[in-house]
Amino acid sequence: MLVVEKNALSEEIESYVEKYGNDRSALLMILHEIQKKHRHISEFAQQEVARLLNIHPVEVYSVISFFAFLNTNPKGRNLVRICQTISCDMKGKKQVVEAIERELGIKIGETTKDNKFTVEYANCLGLCDMGPAMAINDQVFVNLTPEKAVELLAKVK
Amino acid sequence: MENHLTVKLGEKKDRKGPVIFSEYKRGDAIRKALSMSREDILFELKDSKLKGRGGAGFLTSTKWMLTAAAKAEKKFIICNADEGEPGTFKDRVLLMEYPELVFDGMVVGGYTIGAQLGIVYLRGEYEYLLKPLEDYLEEMRKGNLLGKNILGKEGFDFEIKIVLGSGAYVCGEETALIESLEGHRGEPRNRPPYPINTGFLGRPTSVNNVETLAAVSHIVVKGGKWFAKYGTDKSSGSKLFSVSGDCERPGVYELPWGTKVSELLELVGAKNAKAVQIGGASGHCIPKPQFEKTLAYEDIPTGGSVMIFNDNRDMLKVLKNFMEFFVDESCGQCTPCRIGNVKLLEGVEMIEKGNYTFAHINKLKDLGRTMQLASKCGLGQSSPNPFISILENFKDEIFNRGNGGRNGR
Ligand SMILES: Cc1cc2nc3c(=O)[nH]c(=O)nc-3n(C[C@H](O)[C@H](O)[C@H](O)COP(=O)(O)O)c2cc1C
Ligand code: SF4
Ligand code: FES
Numbered sequence: 001m002l003v004v005e006k007n008a009l010s011e012e013i014e015s016y017v018e019k020y021g022n023d024r025s026a027l028l029m030i031l032h033e034i035q036k037k038h039r040h041i042s043e044f045a046q047q048e049v050a051r052l053l054n055i056h057p058v059e060v061y062s063v064i065s066f067f068a069f070l071n072t073n074p075k076g077r078n079l080v081r082i083c084q085t086i087s088c089d090m091k092g093k094k095q096v097v098e099a100i101e102r103e104l105g106i107k108i109g110e111t112t113k114d115n116k117f118t119v120e121y122a123n124c125l126g127l128c129d130m131g132p133a134m135a136i137n138d139q140v141f142v143n144l145t146p147e148k149a150v151e152l153l154a155k156v157k
Numbered sequence: 158m159e160n161h162l163t164v165k166l167g168e169k170k171d172r173k174g175p176v177i178f179s180e181y182k183r184g185d186a187i188r189k190a191l192s193m194s195r196e197d198i199l200f201e202l203k204d205s206k207l208k209g210r211g212g213a214g215f216l217t218s219t220k221w222m223l224t225a226a227a228k229a230e231k232k233f234i235i236c237n238a239d240e241g242e243p244g245t246f247k248d249r250v251l252l253m254e255y256p257e258l259v260f261d262g263m264v265v266g267g268y269t270i271g272a273q274l275g276i277v278y279l280r281g282e283y284e285y286l287l288k289p290l291e292d293y294l295e296e297m298r299k300g301n302l303l304g305k306n307i308l309g310k311e312g313f314d315f316e317i318k319i320v321l322g323s324g325a326y327v328c329g330e331e332t333a334l335i336e337s338l339e340g341h342r343g344e345p346r347n348r349p350p351y352p353i354n355t356g357f358l359g360r361p362t363s364v365n366n367v368e369t370l371a372a373v374s375h376i377v378v379k380g381g382k383w384f385a386k387y388g389t390d391k392s393s394g395s396k397l398f399s400v401s402g403d404c405e406r407p408g409v410y411e412l413p414w415g416t417k418v419s420e421l422l423e424l425v426g427a428k429n430a431k432a433v434q435i436g437g438a439s440g441h442c443i444p445k446p447q448f449e450k451t452l453a454y455e456d457i458p459t460g461g462s463v464m465i466f467n468d469n470r471d472m473l474k475v476l477k478n479f480m481e482f483f484v485d486e487s488c489g490q491c492t493p494c495r496i497g498n499v500k501l502l503e504g505v506e507m508i509e510k511g512n513y514t515f516a517h518i519n520k521l522k523d524l525g526r527t528m529q530l531a532s533k534c535g536l537g538q539s540s541p542n543p544f545i546s547i548l549e550n551f552k553d554e555i556f557n558r559g560n561g562g563r564n565g566r
Binding site: 027028029031059066067070085086089122124126128129130131139140141144152 | 159160161162244248249280281282283285320322323324337341342343344357358399400401402407408409434438464470475478485486488
């Protein structure tokens, strides 16, 4: 990582600490902000968070590794999560997933070569009356058909 | 059909219900509560016999009384909006359409127990609600429904903040929730001590479900006796049910406790239902002969998830989906749950392949019963429920399937 990049990231993390506080109970929201912006929490970011909250970097790593939505390795620019739980399953989640896999040329769990999409399964998204449901980043989409799902992905930048 | 779920906070769908969905105006409960003594609010709650809607069914009046009685400089009230139980979405609907009920309930709670800060623990999957909810809180601040000397009540300062979860079902468990709020892994604590005296940052903390807080707002305005008119003697008031699966009209329904399963099925247009999973993945699977049972703490207690399966569904597949969920979501802290769920899932896969013995399946059921007793938290204590109830209630279907497919097909 370049020094300028490091500096920018440090400044960014400092701004989160300013917003959420410098005690440990701010950790979850700080990690959330970093994850949202960079789609992962790099080793350097972990060290910076640890330094600013005055805890050991291992503690930061340990929290990241606990949560499904936090990760240390970069993912694609857009994260697609398809609900795999039973109500969505019964409404045709499998067909939706297969259509997406065909269209993007990857399997679920993988990232496209151009780094545009990572596609994953998620557990129940709380949209069970409108399944199949999926999330693209922080937005959610419901009542999907294979065709609709692919159409929605095509609109993503 | 619109595919993108857009949020217009506070905009209500046409919903009908005796309690939660009845008339209410923002601030009503706060205004009323601030004109009452803390004891009087606790009495109304006691009269209402309201039990927690998050699943465990603890009396809300008792929880608040104990937190109010705990001596501490700082106290907290937490709104548990982690809603991760498969098949549950009523808390999302409440937050989207009825935020006034939830937030007013929190302010009333803060006043009653003597807390200065309320924290909404919003599941990461509901991130799209974060900004609209924060805007809503800002409006409340402008109306002096939050902040200092709320509605002119000298000395009553109360704030609400929202913290996002990050995709862990177990963080809905109150001590895991608190651990994660404190910046640790979301692993459940040993209880006791309970959050009511040793909660967030070691301070007395009341953790309440979204729907519980919404009910409180109505109770404060309309009275505990009014609330207790609905439902049964042991289960007072009404309940929100999140209905999904094989039916014509899935969605959120408010029904009085004591409603029969068959009545609910009729209401939502569930024809040909052969099974209903009540209480989500960690709940129980009810077969047709039991559809005359009632939804109530004394009969079928539930947090409100109702998933309907028609004649054509393969119940072993349903069970497998649930067990995969638990293997995914076990925090791995204690052995019965960490290993047990994997074993139960393997058992389901053996049955699927036709490669099992009844001796082994019976051993797995015993393992399930051990997990119910020996697991550290509610996740491992309840994850064997679907395994035991589905294999028992649908044994003919499941064990007559033959090799490689449903009923030999
Ligand atoms: C694995 C697990 C997940 C839970 N998830 C939730 C949840 O998402 N929302 C909730 O309100 N309670 C959940 N609970 C129950 C909470 O621990 C707690 O009992 C509840 O929030 C108390 O609120 P109430 O008294 O208003 O019901 C969960 C419990 C367990 C064991
Ligand atoms: S029962 Fe499961 S989820 Fe609960 S503490 Fe043990 S391993 Fe973790
Ligand atoms: S089952 Fe898919 S959103 Fe709940």
